[in-house]
Amino acid sequence: MPHPVDATALVDAVRAELASVQDPEIRRPITELGMVRSVDAAPDGAGGTLVTVGLDLTTPGCPLKETLTRDVTAAASRVPGVTSVHVAMGVMSPEQRTELRSMLRGGSPEPVIPFAQPHSLTKVFAIASGKGGVGKSSVTANLAVAMAADGLRVGVLDADVYGFSIPRMLGVSRPPTRVDDMLLPPLAHDVKVVSIGMFVPAGQPVVWRGPMLHRALQQFLADVFWGDLDVLLLDLPPGTGDIAISVAQLLPTSEIVVVTTPQVAAAEVAERAGSVALQTSQRVVGVVENMSWLEQPDGSRLEVFGAGGGATVAANLSGATGTDVPLLGQVPLDVRLRAAGDAGTPVVLADPDAPAAVVLRDVARSLAGRSRGLAGRPLGLSPVGR
Numbered sequence: 037m038p039h040p041v042d043a044t045a046l047v048d049a050v051r052a053e054l055a056s057v058q059d060p061e062i063r064r065p066i067t068e069l070g071m072v073r074s075v076d077a078a079p080d081g082a083g084g085t086l087v088t089v090g091l092d093l094t095t096p097g098c099p100l101k102e103t104l105t106r107d108v109t110a111a112a113s114r115v116p117g118v119t120s121v122h123v124a125m126g127v128m129s130p131e132q133r134t135e136l137r138s139m140l141r142g143g144s145p146e147p148v149i150p151f152a153q154p155h156s157l158t159k160v161f162a163i164a165s166g167k168g169g170v171g172k173s174s175v176t177a178n179l180a181v182a183m184a185a186d187g188l189r190v191g192v193l194d195a196d197v198y199g200f201s202i203p204r205m206l207g208v209s210r211p212p213t214r215v216d217d218m219l220l221p222p223l224a225h226d227v228k229v230v231s232i233g234m235f236v237p238a239g240q241p242v243v244w245r246g247p248m249l250h251r252a253l254q255q256f257l258a259d260v261f262w263g264d265l266d267v268l269l270l271d272l273p274p275g276t277g278d279i280a281i282s283v284a285q286l287l288p289t290s291e292i293v294v295v296t297t298p299q300v301a302a303a304e305v306a307e308r309a310g311s312v313a314l315q316t317s318q319r320v321v322g323v324v325e326n327m328s329w330l331e332q333p334d335g336s337r338l339e340v341f342g343a344g345g346g347a348t349v350a351a352n353l354s355g356a357t358g359t360d361v362p363l364l365g366q367v368p369l370d371v372r373l374r375a376a377g378d379a380g381t382p383v384v385l386a387d388p389d390a391p392a393a394v395v396l397r398d399v400a401r402s403l404a405g406r407s408r409g410l411a412g413r414p415l416g417l418s419p420v421g422r
């Protein structure tokens with residue numbers, strides 16, 4: 037004869053187990069987010085116990101409903117005495133959503149740019165280039181995925197409004213989930229991603245002037261719940277236009293990584309993109325040379341676009357800024373790099389032993405290992421009288 041189940045103790049045990057379930061978008065426990073409406077236990081008619089978990093979703097059309105159902109069922113089933121689980125889905129009330137947004141914003145009712153706050157420890161790297169076609173977005177996507185694979189919490193903001201390509205390269209096909217005026221970014225390869233490409237129909241161009249670009253960037257930084265990131269990467273449009281200036285204004289502690297090819301003409305233009313830091317008080321932390329050479333079957337290197345462009349840019353920017361601007365890496369021409377980006381799984385994951393993947397992973401670790409600058413951060417010091 038089965039022992040009678042202590043329903044109260046079982047419900048408490050289930051609630052404790054549900055604390056291990058994280059919302060897939062927000063990356064916090066569903067119990068902490070107020071999503072668990074109720075937990076009830078009742079006989080299942082076959083000598084066991086049915087547990088019903090009432091779960092309130094942030095929005096009716098939550099794209100990860102099935103994931104949550106699976107994770108909640110698995111967690112509740114781990115409790116001894118539970119023989120079956122039913123997840124009763126509901127939707128948060130306006131009051132619940134308001135409370136959730138306030139909690140996610142650290143108690144602030146209005147959106148703020150978290151990375152611009154003095155207490156922020158997030159490293160922000162703006163990936164820049166002087167001209168298009170040098171592989172800046174490919175570098176951004178691979179750096180982000182490589183850092184995430186090393187256990188860092190990473191976000192990518194595709195700020196190339198006119199030529200967005202990050203969603204394709206990271207395999208993101210759905211827009212952020214909207215919770216009133218807050219956006220929850222989708223995850224791709226453990227990287228949080230936001231792009232204007234998620235909001236416009238396929239094939240439709242974005243025709244905006246400067247003020248609209250600034251406002252869009254501001255919204256992507258403040259209205260999106262990025263969470264507690266270790267690194268935020270911004271894929272900038274080529275050149276030194278409105279977006280580059282807006283990034284410097286909105287994220288004054290952001291640092292610049294310049295991408296170029298070995299070609300002299302491309303290097304000269306890339307140098308201008310890095311020199312913008314002299315006017316914006318940003319720091320250039322390094323140069324990545326892409327398409328450096330094509331390895332031949334006999335092991336020799338064919339320098340399709342010439343040689344030395346990356347080293348020249350690094351040396352000239354070091355002299356112009358008065359700081360050390362290193363050449364972080366030389367990425368060889370590799371068909372696998374292009375093919376992996378087109379397929380939505382960057383080469384650092386798709387083919388980690390490919391020469392391009394090895395270099396990009398080294399660059400990612402070099403950037404991730406940098407210490408966050410102290411500019412604008414409180415040091416916890418108080419002046420002492422003499």
